[in-house]
Amino acid sequence: MTEFTELAIRHVTKSYVVDETPLPVLQDVSLSVLPGEFVSIVGASGCGKSTLLRLIVGLDDVYRGEILLGGTQVSGPGADRGIVFQDHRLFPWLTLTENITLALDAFPLPAEEKAQRVRDAIALVGLSGFERARPAQLSGGMAQRAAIARALVRRPAILLLDEPLGALDSLNRTRLQDALLDIWEAQRTTVIMVTHDVEEAVYLSTRIVVMEPRPGRIRSVIPVELAARDRAAPDFVALKQRVLADLRH
Amino acid sequence: MSGATLSEALRAARGGAVPWSRGLVLPFALALVWVWSIHVGWLSSPLAIQPERILLAPFDDAAGREIWRAIAASVLRYAVGTGIGILLGLALGAAMGLSSTVERASGGSFHALRQITLFAWIPLLTAWFGNGEASKIVYIALSAFFPVALNTATGLRNVPTSYREVSRVLSLSRRQEIRRVLLPAALPAITIGIEIALISAWIGTVGAEYAIGNGRGIGTFVSEGREQFRMDIVIIGVIALAATGYLATRVCRRLSSLALMRASGLT
């Protein structure tokens, strides 16, 4: 996990074919993410930010360009990348523990170690005590924590978050943002998060990538250098304004 | 084989467009085997009939030519019986859906009767209405009646409370509420009920003709073909009943959806 795994996205271009005419979604996207970074991608809908995550995680292999992780081309899903979707996508027929254990199914580990890892992941997202609950019994925020635990239990080098807090109410959202920060700081995982919420991006990230739509490409990359994570601080507000200005452009 | 490759194989298998003509391979192969096995003599019973005999039967055979009049008679009977059944079903369904007193009074009896397999009504109906046209019409109407009544009642009862509240806020009269709110909201359920009724009434038509046996009709045609051990007539009759049923239900579905749209003011 601590090895040097830089993610390099080089000249990635992707288009869908709709009614026999190609519809460009991503055009010449290049981006490097260093280990331990928290990169947020913001942009209007249709700018291809979720598509980019799907390419990185390996759900879609049809594109031009390169996506390299630690120097090797990404192909198909792998243990080095984890993803959390906007909808938690926990299997409703499994308990919390079973859902998270399922993520280790492909791992050749002894059963005790798997159990230990699952317990750790559940504790990390603050769901201890709910091991036997089914997804329908969890609140939206708890289910999303469980989805994060399911991604983290595989100890990925890169954690991809596709609008993970998009479906939550604002109170839960703020709580989960802090939980995400704690997890990130504890695990030192690289995080790439797609979000609609500029304030969230400023609050959490070390860098913000602003994308523009039709076709999706990178407009600007803004480093986040704040004295403190204080939503009311002048530098926080100024940075937020700058990102918003870039988005509106 | 790992899950990734399995699911990827599945995806690849589903992804490519497959020409629909492949669907014709199996029917043609089966027909070939059929013709061939008669030719070779594997199938030698008098019932083993060449496919072209079946296709020619409605044209060059005296008994076979009856099929056209049989179809016409069945369609007419179907239209009359189904019409009566749907109207009665709509009436009782609406009464049960709109009035909780009617629902309470008749719901139990309705659901109890509904449990009886429709076909089991035939002996009783023939005892009451004779072995003629009346029994058949009543049976067809009955097959259309139950699904329409059931779906109309549940459709009206399941109109969301929020809609009812809107009509209260707008202080609509009961008449207006039914016409402008309840009926349009229940329309999808009623339409489904009518579609089920159209299919079940066609099977009812053939079933009544087959079981009662008197008079003209596609069911009688098939039944007589069977008694004369005429496999060609039975098979062409069965194909005709499936095809006629398909067309008749499609036409009726169109007509009924138009009528319903007009009735609920959605045109």
Added chain:
Amino acid sequence: MNVRSVAVDRVVDRFPAVRRIWTARAVGHRLLPLAIPLIVLIAWQCAASLRLLPVQILPPPLLVATTAIDLIRGGEIVDGLRVSLWRIGIGFAIGAGSGLVLGALLGLSRTVEAYCGLTFRLLAQIPSLGWLPILLLIFGLDETLKFVLIAKASFVPTVIATSESVKQIPAPFREVARVLQLPARSYLRRLVLPATIPGIFSGLRTALSHAWIALIVVEMLAATEGVGYTMVWGRTLFQIDIVIVGMVVIGLIGLAMDTGLARIEQRLQHWEARP
């Protein structure tokens, strides 16, 4: 116990005193469902006692009741049911079993769907009642006829439900399975089976009700024993009381099978129904 049911209990018990008040109105409300059957029964008995209608058209309710008791005592009903249930058991097992296999193949493989889908849909267009005369010519009145017809009636809904359930496994769940690199065994055991079992089971429920209808049809038209035959036999003897008893038995058995399966169906979806 879970929170929700506790809350519900509390709401229900909030006005225990009120619930126990038996106003005339409440009594009337409770008895309302019995009104129609009662009126029908009285009118029926009166009509029969006054000899308004001949027994061959409408036997008095008391006669129907005694006939029912006679038929149960005499063993006609039990024997008929034994034959009928044996037929439906074998036919359903064959039809549903092969339906599960074809349905799974149609749902999982595009190739099978491309080659067999059209043929299946064409054949499914022909109702069981249409198959009956063809099968009668092939098998005669033999017991095989009943098994084949019942199997066909249960086969079609099973195939449709199974293939649709497999096709409708939510794409988001399939993506999760890919991202988690689930091995084939877990993919089937943890995703395909639990996701499809509720849909398949409700298909089996439909299949059983179709099988029941096919059984009644074939017994009424082409059999010498069984519940359906008992009714037709009563009709030929102009014993409408037997016909009515037969109808009641058919209704009760159909209802019992369906509610039984509905119970199991609810239990299978415990992860949805009981939060």
